[in-house]
Amino acid sequence: xxxxxxxxxxxxxxxxxxxxxxxxxxxxxxxxxxxxxxxxxxxxxxxxxxxxxxxxxxxxxxxxxxxxxxxxxxxxxxxxxxxxxxxxxxxxxxxxxxxxxxxxxxxxx
Amino acid sequence: xxxxxxxxxxxxxxxxxxxxxxxxxxxxxxxxxxxxxxxxxxxxxxxxxxxxxxxxxxxxxxxxxxxxxxxxxxxxxxxxxxxxxxxxxxxxxxxxxxxxxxxxxxxxxx
Numbered sequence: 001x002x003x004x005x006x007x008x009x010x011x012x013x014x015x016x017x018x019x020x021x022x023x024x025x026x027x028x029x030x031x032x033x034x035x036x037x038x039x040x041x042x043x044x045x046x047x048x049x050x051x052x053x054x055x056x057x058x059x060x061x062x063x064x065x066x067x068x069x070x071x072x073x074x075x076x077x078x079x080x081x082x083x084x085x086x087x088x089x090x091x092x093x094x095x096x097x098x099x100x101x102x103x104x105x106x107x108x109x
Numbered sequence: 110x111x112x113x114x115x116x117x118x119x120x121x122x123x124x125x126x127x128x129x130x131x132x133x134x135x136x137x138x139x140x141x142x143x144x145x146x147x148x149x150x151x152x153x154x155x156x157x158x159x160x161x162x163x164x165x166x167x168x169x170x171x172x173x174x175x176x177x178x179x180x181x182x183x184x185x186x187x188x189x190x191x192x193x194x195x196x197x198x199x200x201x202x203x204x205x206x207x208x209x210x211x212x213x214x215x216x217x218x219x
Contacts, residue, residue, distance in 0.1 A: 045210075097142060102151050
């Protein structure tokens, strides 16, 4: 099955700093998503990005499907960016969506 | 409002009892999923369903059962055979591959 690996597992930043989170996946995928899990446990959709680049405010993501990785960029980080970031991938529409272990981000004021 | 509704938010049960977690969606999505999350861990797939009256086991299906009689509903039963049922359970649905999640149910077995 698909293996999804995220790095780094933990990241501590000072407010205002930039960061890059990485997601490697083991095979060609139909779907690649990034989520932010808030302190109450809810998963917030950040990007649906099986390939290419997207931007939403201070966040952007790039997936290079041929090289089997995706990157999430956070610029000018804020304390509210703290939490766990997950990437998830699946082979086919409606199929198994497999999660990485997450990157726990802590942004200090 | 469109979305995925999980209930209840918190659930306490005695050891040895079966318990059913509810997941309802009004997004007209075909696929639905159940995940389990333990503290400090990622999400692990329990069951998923791509269409009504059909479902497949995920990576940790033992001790769980599901049904998919209606497109909108995908209830999960945690049976007494599940050795460590205390966890955070998340339900999701998807259309055209993008998945959306409910707010989760925290199950505590005492």
